[in-house]
Amino acid sequence: MQKLSNNELNRPAVDDYKSQQKLPYVIILDQVRSALNVGSVFRTSDAFNVSRLYLCGITATPPQKEVLKTALGATESVEWEHRESTVDLIVELKSKGYKVYAIEQVRNSISLENFDAKKEPFAIVFGHEMDGVSQEVVDICDGAIEIPQSGIKHSINISVCAGAVCWEIYRQLKFNK
Amino acid sequence: MQKLSNNELNRPAVDDYKSQQKLPYVIILDQVRSALNVGSVFRTSDAFNVSRLYLCGITATPPQKEVLKTALGATESVEWEHRESTVDLIVELKSKGYKVYAIEQVRNSISLENFDAKKEPFAIVFGHEMDGVSQEVVDICDGAIEIPQSGIKHSINISVCAGAVCWEIYRQLKFNK
Numbered sequence: 171m172q173k174l175s176n177n178e179l180n181r182p183a184v185d186d187y188k189s190q191q192k193l194p195y196v197i198i199l200d201q202v203r204s205a206l207n208v209g210s211v212f213r214t215s216d217a218f219n220v221s222r223l224y225l226c227g228i229t230a231t232p233p234q235k236e237v238l239k240t241a242l243g244a245t246e247s248v249e250w251e252h253r254e255s256t257v258d259l260i261v262e263l264k265s266k267g268y269k270v271y272a273i274e275q276v277r278n279s280i281s282l283e284n285f286d287a288k289k290e291p292f293a294i295v296f297g298h299e300m301d302g303v304s305q306e307v308v309d310i311c312d313g314a315i316e317i318p319q320s321g322i323k324h325s326i327n328i329s330v331c332a333g334a335v336c337w338e339i340y341r342q343l344k345f346n347k
Numbered sequence: 348m349q350k351l352s353n354n355e356l357n358r359p360a361v362d363d364y365k366s367q368q369k370l371p372y373v374i375i376l377d378q379v380r381s382a383l384n385v386g387s388v389f390r391t392s393d394a395f396n397v398s399r400l401y402l403c404g405i406t407a408t409p410p411q412k413e414v415l416k417t418a419l420g421a422t423e424s425v426e427w428e429h430r431e432s433t434v435d436l437i438v439e440l441k442s443k444g445y446k447v448y449a450i451e452q453v454r455n456s457i458s459l460e461n462f463d464a465k466k467e468p469f470a471i472v473f474g475h476e477m478d479g480v481s482q483e484v485v486d487i488c489d490g491a492i493e494i495p496q497s498g499i500k501h502s503i504n505i506s507v508c509a510g511a512v513c514w515e516i517y518r519q520l521k522f523n524k
Contacts, residue, residue: 171453171491173482176501179452187499214507216498240504247499275356276348282514283522308348317514318521321393322364322424324353326510327417330391333503333510337459337494341515344495345460 187247192221193343194290196263197336198270199223200256200307201298202328205230209240210329211296216244218336219344223250224259224293256295256307268293269312272303273335275325279316282335287342294335296328364424369398370520371467373440374513375447376400377433377484378475379505382407386417387506388473393421395513396521400427401436401470433472433484445470446489449480450512452502456493459512464519471512473505 182190197220202208208230215223225231231252232238232245253259260270269292271280295311297303302325308314317326317334326334341347359367374397379385385407392400402408408429409415409422430436437447446469448457472488474480479502485491494503494511503511518524 171449171451171455171485171488173479173485174452174454179501181499181501182497184499187497190497210504210507213498213500214503216500217494217496217503219497242500244498244500272348274348275351277351278348283518283524302350305350308350311348314348317394318517319394320359320364320367320396320521321390321421322358322361323390323393323419323421324356324358326391326394327387327506329504330387330506330510333507334514337511337514338518340495341460344497347460 184247193219193339194221195339196220196222196224196293198256198259198293198295199225199229200295200303201227202229202296203299205234205236206240207299207329209237211332212241212244212248214332214336215248218340220248220336223248225250225252226256226259227254257310260307260310263293267291270295272308272311272314273331274303274308274314275316276308276314279314282315282317282338285315285338287339296332299328361424370396370516371398372516373397373399373401373470375433375436375470375472376402376406377472377480378404379406379473380476382411382413383417384476384506386414388509389414389418389421389425391509391513392425395517397425397513400425402427402429403433403436404431434487437484437487440470444468447472449485449488449491450508451480451485451491452493453485453491456491459492459494459515462492462515464516473509476505
């Protein structure tokens with residue numbers, strides 16, 4: 171099995187990427203402390219065709235050096251903006267018809283394998299590395315999605331978590347599965 | 348929606364975790380340079396119930412400080428061993444009936460959404476951050492799995508990639524989807 175060269179991968183140029191149709195959902199990072207995690211979510215959003223990334227509150231923004239380090243160029247391709255208040259943003263998105271889901275372990279959460287990404291448009295909220303999405307933000311969301319897991323740890327890293335969630339949504343919407 | 352406390356999550360203790368039945372696959376890290384990535388894969392393997400982690404060649408091993416930093420205790424729960432030669436390990440696993448798949452962009456790869464995790468047991472090989480899985484290792488694998496993606500970048504980070512792949516396998520095997 172011959173490995174493909176970068177040319178053979180046929181990745182779009184930045185301008186072509188920007189004009190591609192995106193998947194009908196946005197990601198909200200609510201108080202994500204680590205700039206490396208923010209950069210990683212940029213790179214994942216680029217790969218999995220996320221419409222827009224909202225960086226809220228204390229979340230690091232480009233061109234902060236550590237964001238650029240893990241984004242590896244994806245800050246140029248992914249549409250993003252900073253918002254001071256996550257609550258105000260969610261109220262705005264809901265008024266535009268978005269359903270908003272926190273990635274969080276709460277009573278009556280939706281287990282990720284049962285989340286139906288075909289009910290569009292929607293927003294996914296990832297929270298602080300230690301504290302998760304704040305209760306105040308959880309309270310105004312339409313629902314919460316929980317990643318089921320079997321391990322001793324209470325959670326997985328936010329970058330990894332975004333990888334699992336964005337893959338699940340991409341799989342459903344891109345391949346109609 | 349009330350957030351759950353750590354107690355309410357009912358995570359197993361290390362000894363209970365070790366005696367749990369694991370999913371019938373192993374992960375091979377082939378020349379993964381970053382100890383932080385290795386630790387992250389430990390944490391992901393713990394969450395998604397991977398049987399064993401093989402750290403090959405130059406891949407960092409516990410108790411290296413940066414592995415422990417991102418593993419957050421998962422080096423205690425996940426079974427692991429170091430092997431010098433990835434090729435020798437793959438030959439050994441194949442002789443025991445494992446199918447071995449590289450996560451790599453090659454001609455005639457299996458796109459992740461088409462991978463059937465129910466054909467057990469199997470091994471998944473993740474490679475070097477820049478160079479991927481070496482051609483020598485790819486050549487002795489039974490197949491390659493590729494993560495389809497739409498972005499400008501040629502790849503996603505290995506920790507994120509492991510999150511997507513391990514979630515896909517967990518979803519299929521744990522929930523029979």
